[in-house]
Amino acid sequence: MNITPNSSECLDVADLLVDYAEHSLPPAQTAQMAAHVATCPRCQERVAQLQELGTKFEAAEPITPPLALRVNFMAALEREKAALAKPESEVREAKVVRLEPAKSEESGMWWLRIAASLVLLATGVLLGNLWRPLGADVAGISPVATTADSRLGTLKVNPAVPSLSASDRIQLVNEMAGEVKGSADPTVQALINTLNFDPNTNVRLAAGQALYRLRDDPRVREAFVQSLTIQTDPNVQIMLIELLVALRERRAVPELERLSQRRDALPIVRQQAESGLGQLIQI
Known part of the structure; x- marks a missing residue:
């Protein structure tokens, strides 16, 4: 039967x-x-x-997601954490949703379960095909669409303004990158300061990407080389290595050689430095 x-x-x-x-x-x-x-x-x-x-x-070939995806995700995560930290009085009462399906719904639920599984698998394949390497993508990162306000000027003076959340600082970093008018614009130095001294890793990552979009400014390449000598967070170190390799910046060779041999550096950082060193030496 x-x-x-x-x-x-x-x-x-x-x-x-x-x-x-x-x-x-x-x-x-x-x-x-x-x-x-x-x-x-x-x-x-x-x-x-x-x-x-x-x-x-x-x-599907594994492809490293672009840095933009990492920073945008971390910025969204910061916003969610800030929302969860609000006092209970500000949180709306949750709507109760019935989880158990009625008898009449059971015949359709099994199909939805299978459909959901198919969608998850298909999404994984699609994302794998859409993600592109850093060199082809990071230059085209779209800044967060926001309206500049008076906080932007404050951030230019003091990149790590404690009164602003990390997600706000990331947003302002992207705004600043879009406001640069020329090679002498002081905004570039403000972004360099943010890259070097902001206490939040995600803000420093955003500043690095913003500066990459401004890579025609002669200060940017030197800033990346110098920043690599003082950064201790592995995420920022790896980002700088990737950007320096994308820029084919041979001045980074001595620092990459030193970083590849540092015993206190994470193995993944040493491997990234060694790989970047090999690519730059061949240029």
Whole structure:
């Protein structure tokens, strides 16, 4: 007797189809799933789709996400943390949502579960194909669209203004980069100061990317080389190495050589420095 997609057995095994397609179930559950899939054309189709997507996902070449993605994510995270830190009186009462589906909904829920799994796998493949290497992407980072206000002038004077949150400072850093008028603009020096001295790692990362967009200014390359000698956060160190390699800045060779041999540096930083050193020496 064929088992229809609306049967109770399909509902029971819906959450296991992804693991079954990936051959990651224990033997007892694998045998149970095999017996069901053999008699259910709909589940056979879902398993075939999952296996095809899994194959494409594994075949996708791993590509390092651009620095913009990292900084924008961390900025969003800072905003969420600030929102969570608000007093309880400012938090609206949460709306109660019924989690248990009604009996009449169960026949459709199993399909939604499978669809969600397919979407997750497809999204992973899509993102892998869309992400591009640093050299081709970081120069085109779009600044956060905001309206400049009086705080911008304050940040130019003191990059680490304690009255501004980290996410606000990141926003202002992007605004500052868009306001530079020429090679003598004092904003460039303000961004360099932010890169070197802001207490928040994410703000320093944003300042580095902003300066990369202003790389035609003769102060920027020298600032990256000098900043690498004083930075201790591994994220900022790796960013500077990537930017210096993208700029083909051979003046960074001595510092990269020193950093690649520092025992107190993280292994990933030493490896990045060694890789960057090899690329710059070949130029």
